[in-house]
Amino acid sequence: MTQELEGYWKSLENLNLSKDNLKNVNDWQIEIDMAEWARRLTSDMIVILITGERSYTMASYYNLHSPVKVTRSNPLIEDLERFVKAFSDYLFGFHFFMYFGYFSCCYHLGIKVTVKYLLNNRDYVFETLDNIIKKRRKEIEEMPVGAKLGHDMLTSFLIITNIEKDMNQEKNFSKDDISIRPMTDVKIRMANTFSFLTYYICHSPHVKQKMIDEIETIFPPNTPYNLNYVDLIKLEYCDAVMNEASRIMSFAVDIPRYIPNSCELAGYQWEAGTMFHMNINVGNKVSFIPFGGGLRVCPGRKLAMIELISLVVVIFGKYDVELVDMNAPTQTKSSAIIICEELPVRIRPRKYSL
Numbered sequence: 001m002t003q004e005l006e007g008y009w010k011s012l013e014n015l016n017l018s019k020d021n022l023k024n025v026n027d028w029q030i031e032i033d034m035a036e037w038a039r040r041l042t043s044d045m046i047v048i049l050i051t052g053e054r055s056y057t058m059a060s061y062y063n064l065h066s067p068v069k070v071t072r073s074n075p076l077i078e079d080l081e082r083f084v085k086a087f088s089d090y091l092f093g094f095h096f097f098m099y100f101g102y103f104s105c106c107y108h109l110g111i112k113v114t115v116k117y118l119l120n121n122r123d124y125v126f127e128t129l130d131n132i133i134k135k136r137r138k139e140i141e142e143m144p145v146g147a148k149l150g151h152d153m154l155t156s157f158l159i160i161t162n163i164e165k166d167m168n169q170e171k172n173f174s175k176d177d178i179s180i181r182p183m184t185d186v187k188i189r190m191a192n193t194f195s196f197l198t199y200y201i202c203h204s205p206h207v208k209q210k211m212i213d214e215i216e217t218i219f220p221p222n223t224p225y226n227l228n229y230v231d232l233i234k235l236e237y238c239d240a241v242m243n244e245a246s247r248i249m250s251f252a253v254d255i256p257r258y259i260p261n262s263c264e265l266a267g268y269q270w271e272a273g274t275m276f277h278m279n280i281n282v283g284n285k286v287s288f289i290p291f292g293g294g295l296r297v298c299p300g301r302k303l304a305m306i307e308l309i310s311l312v313v314v315i316f317g318k319y320d321v322e323l324v325d326m327n328a329p330t331q332t333k334s335s336a337i338i339i340c341e342e343l344p345v346r347i348r349p350r351k352y353s354l
């Protein structure tokens with residue numbers, strides 16, 4: 001998938017240069033919006049992890065910028081640009097309903113228009129997820145007995161919940177189930193974490209160099225490599241840098257907790273039904289909780305870190321990445337989460353690429 005991404009970048013740059021201007025295949029550079037590409041890359045990664053099928057959101061973004069279009073067969077989702085935006089807005093928007101009461105959502109002029117959009121957007125997201133689930137359920141039902149099933153998360157969940165359903169008629173699997181959560185928002189979480197990481201690394205050249213040195217000890221330049229777990233966890237410095245970037249700019253700002261029963265907390269008595277909102281980004285900069293904590297801690301945190309380190313190896317190991325404007329602040333949109341809207345960077349293949 002990262003090769004596919006590099007292909008799009010190269011091809012976009014080739015549009016700007018005549019072949020004679022290219023001294024060799026590695027002699028090019030391009031300005032891109034890393035935040036947008038990261039959203040598509042993580043989107044394609046997560047869709048394949050969950051469904052075992054490709055969604056080609058990178059291809060659709062490439063087509064927006066290139067007069068020469070690529071066609072990819074069997075797209076799982078029809079309008080891929082809408083798909084990426086809808087999931088981002090869904091994640092950003094549900095906090096509206098946590099902060100504003102029923103009256104504001106229905107009657108406040110400034111809010112009700114956004115609320116209407118968010119509800120329509122939610123319907124689109126749920127319908128898209130429903131269609132994916134229905135399609136897979138049908139495929140499983142129609143499979144001949146003894147046929148090999150896919151290893152993707154959705155197939156596994158459907159099989160497990162079907163077994164449970166047989167045992168307990170009330171249980172069924174739907175888009176509301178927690179297990180579909182990775183599809184709804186984690187691609188946006190990973191893309192944001194990577195964008196903020198890129199921003200901070202570009203502002204600390206010595207840190208960037210140390211990361212590259214570490215990457216080159218595990219994945220020597222000009223040597224074919226496979227990104228495997230055993231090698232990736234050797235990148236301790238890269239891992240530490242990623243943790244530090246997540247601490248400085250945690251994607252989640254508000255971690256909510258609801259108490260069904262009254263209880264005593266921090267010396268106060270709280271009524272049943274109280275909702276707590278913990279601000280993990282602003283108040284306490286010495287804490288490190290980008291993945292939450294306690295019983296509801298993010299179960300995908302290890303997978304997320306491995307995928308993010310893989311991205312660091314591929315992007316920073318192969319390319320010189322620099323911010324187009326070193327003085328520009330991060331372009332963010334905040335609610336209970338912080339979204340990196342735009343990150344213009346200039347990339348070119350490194351002299352000694354992996």
Ligand code: HEM
Nearest residue numbers: 181182186189190193252290291292293296297298300304
């Ligand atoms: C950089 C990427 C990610 C970040 C920053 C992130 C962050 C978080 C945070 C802050 C929570 C709330 C935890 C709490 O309430 O204490 C959460 C929950 C969750 N995350 Fe992640 N996450 C990421 C990637 C993933 C991945 C890759 C998966 C699965 C493939 C995943 C699955 C989940 C699920 C299922 C929950 C709900 C857990 C529950 O409520 O019990 N996340 N995540």
